[in-house]
Amino acid sequence: MTTLSISSLTCEYRVNPIGLDTTQPRFTWQLASENHYTMQSAYQIQVSRNENSFESSCLVWDSGHVQSEQSVLVVYEGQALLPRNRYFYRVKVWNQTGSPSPWSEIAFWEMGQLSPDDWSAKWITPHAASMDPEAEEAFYLRKTFTVRKAIRKATIYATSLGIYELELNGARVGDWEFTPGWTSYRHRLQVQTYEVTSLLQHGENHTIGAVLANGWYKGDLAWKNQRNIFGDVRALFLQLHIEYTDGTSEITVSDDSWRASFGPVRMSELYHGETYDANLELSEWSMSTYQDDNWCPVTVLDHSKDILVMQENEPSRITQHMKPITVIETPSGETVLDFGQNMVGKVHMRLELPVGTRLQLLHAEVLDQEGNFYIGNLRHAKQTVTYVCKGGGEEQYEPHFSFQGFRYVKVVGWPRDTAFDAERFTGHVIHTDMAASGTFECSHPLLNKLQQNIVWGQRGNFLDVPTDCPQRDERLGWTGDAQVFIRTAAFNYDVALFFTKWLRDLKADQHENGGVPFVIPDVLGPNDHSSSAWGDAAVICPWTMYQIYGDKRVLEEQYDSMKAWITYMRSQGENEYLWNTGFHFGDWLGLDAKEGSYVGATPRDLIATCFYAYSTSLFVKAAEVLERSEDVATYSELYERIVEGFTHEFLTPSGRLAAHTQTAHVLPLMFGLVKGSTRDRLAKMLAEYVVEQNNHLTTGFVGTPYLCHVLSENGYHDLAVKLVQQEDYPSWLYSIHKGATTIWEHWDGIKPDGSFWSDDMNSYNHYAYGSIGDWLYRVVAGLDSDDQQPGYKRIQFRPRPDSGLEYAKASLHSSYGKIRSEWKKEADGRVVYEFQLPPNTTGLATLRGATLAAASVNGQAAQTASGVLSAAESDGELRIELGSGTYSIIC
Ligand code: BGC
Secondary structure, eight states: OOOOEEEEEEETTBSSOEEEOOSSOEEEEEEEOSSSSOOEEEEEEEEESBTTBOOGGGEEEEOOSEEOOOOSSEEOOSSOOOTTOEEEEEEEEEETTSOBOOOOOOEEEEEOOOSGGGOOOOEEEEOTTTSOTTOSSOEEEEEEEEEOSOEEEEEEEEEEESEEEEEETTEEOOOOBSBTOOOOTTTOEEEEEEEOGGGOOSEEEEEEEEEEEOHHHHSOBTTTTBOOSSOSOOEEEEEEEEEETTSOEEEEEOSTTOEEEEOSEEEEETTTEEEEEGGGOOTTTTSTTSOOTTSEEEEEEOOOSTTEEEOOSOOEEEEEEEOOSEEEEOTTOOEEEEEEEEEEEEEEEEEOOOTTOEEEEEEESEEOTTSOEEOGGGTTOOOEEEEEOOOSSOEEEOOSSOOEEEEEEEEEOOOTTSOOOGGGEEEEEEEEOOOBOEEEEESOHHHHHHHHHHHHHHHHHEESEEOSOSSSSOOOOBHHHHHHHHHHHHHHBOOHHHHHHHHHHHHHHOOTTSOOBSBSSOOSOTTSBOOTTTTTHHHHHHHHHHHHHOOHHHHHHHHHHHHHHHHHHHTTSSSTTOOOOSOOOOSBTOTTSOTTOSBOSSOHHHHHHHHHHHHHHHHHHHHHHTTOHHHHHHHHHHHHHHHHHHHHHHBOTTSOBSOOSHHHHHHHHHTTOOOHHHHHHHHHHHHHHHHHTTSOOOOOTTTHHHHHHHHHHTTOHHHHHHHHHOOSSSSHHHHHHTTOSSOOSSTTSBOTTSOBSOGGGOOSOOGGGGGHHHHIIIIISOEEEOTTSTTTTEEEEOOOTTSSSSEEEEEEEETTEEEEEEEEEOTTSOEEEEEEEOTTOEEEEEEETOOSTTOEETTEEGGGSTTEEEEEEETTEEEEEEOSEEEEEEO
């Protein structure tokens, strides 16, 4: 009897997705087996048009028996896929001894619209003569239609210039927030797919409605007082497909038959909040009984359909409800709700107050030194929600088209004669609804809090694009921040689709000469682009996606963009192999900066040249993966020259670095630009610089992510441990003592005396320094991938029980299934390791200081234990090759 089975079928990373536009979707499945060392030796995939039959007449693809271990992202190679069609698939596998699994359960995916010809919808906007197109109010749009026969299936495809919400017959369609999300709107605009069969029935009088606000498209964006960056007219684009049970179908689209009105949303802006007057509500406006005689006509707008792409990543959703932990009466008499957590989203309220009551909610991340409400660091962002009550019973409201970054909410306008009731307020946490994937925990409570803060920082800033911060007048896709955090991000959440989408935007916005805008989507304009370590996101992010998900397609898609960035760097320097010109953010916010400067002391040309080399080396690896042998040769040669250029410019002949900062030493070590005795010398110098600071860091955005990695890898793990466990300024744990529940932008966002870093640039929710999470997972817990077999096909376990902790454990839901790496020190000095490898993977456990003689695996001798492929000692390490399964190793 085989114990082999298949679970967790996904198509393009999603369970039963609808609305795909890739014509070669990819399938991933997981194997389940009770046996150690279970590998897949072959698979078969069948795809049918018919949910109930996999008869050959129904199949659009039968892969046949394919001899292959691949179980992740297997490409569909069947008949051409048709728009809007649903396809059903199932998978069967054979293990290494040739035993088959049963067929998996049946999963499906559904295609969306595939070409501009699939659209008959028009872009519509309220008629300018009747409604001010520049208005801050949200527009309401509606249309009544008839369903002629019994329905088999109804699907809406919708998008907008601006952000929208849909209603159908009085019910909200979907639970997605801020649709259509944010992309490089000039080139790419996502279309959402909603299955609405259950909201419609045979009969006349159905109404579809949309509410449309400015959003990223034309609202305030960036700190330069800019509006209308992508366009100055909002518009809706919608197509409803109804398939009847008799096989016929009908389409209802956005066109000039729709009507428009203003309504209760008087103002809505992402940064500034929303003003809602419940007295202006259009009661039942999306029901067909509603009379829209006084609504205005709409006009058809000429706007491209070529930019339309089907939704690529997970939507943003409300993922958690938070209750205030307390109500604070501040010294200056303000009533402030404390949600106990710096979060991103909006506040839902349930009110029963007299008509006309004007309640205002102001949102802040921190209270000031005196304990008063503080919004200085929001700069121009108002984060103010105003609600005017209609009275006469309970009213429920939360803003529709605006999000706030906050822990504290100041309530203004609560009637004096009514007891304040904090229970009526609920914080709704919003972010891209990525699946949680990893956990890290250890015996140090503050490090666990740090891990939580990192996760909250990610939740707050992964709202459709990776933003720098979620509160002030910025919230932009800063490339540098994304680049430094991506690897940590991929431990905490499944970010495959999130970054696939964002990288397409990066590519779309990249300049012709290869330059990369500072922020993606680009809203800063043609002059703001191409700082080293920021533009390198073009190379580092796709490579990381490949490492984590084994996703070759990302590399293929981004390949030209990666190459263009290298070409750009190559054209910049005074000589081809050195990048010593132009503007760079440098080691942004490094503590060795000159008084009043944001830029750390590490020479910018050193940073630029190091990243130039690093990106080139990653590009060579990408070229190897994609078998572009000419590029491998050309760029390997270029890489060698850059390393020579770096050596010539920055290293003395005896191997001393000409720049005396921590970050300057970190980069060449991390990127492998120095070898042998030079490497040792640089590592020693770095350690000395850290010790000189009384075991503290001075690094900024560029050096921080790598600092501990470099120390651990070069014989100074004890120092890395001290750094991470430091509790006074500057350190990761310092902010926790100051009450942080997210990661701060500055090491001293709140100074030891309680005062703030200036209002000018002081976010309390900035994930960049959260990049230490990668070190906690990969080094302390020892859960790492292997570039030779990416996507965790092969797992590298390199736990470090010498981390000054009693135990550490990490887990990760990889494409193959759950991985665990744990260790625990016993009172008698033994170390117990636990490793879990999902089927169809193998791993190497490298245990420092352990010996074969003193090790047992699941209670047996290491060499003979079930699932152990080999075990040997070398260089003071015990190396155990493991097949899939769970292992308890005692040393
Ligand atoms: C952002 C950063 C960004 C930086 C550029 C700031 O305003 O918040 O995180 O990387 O500018 O140096």
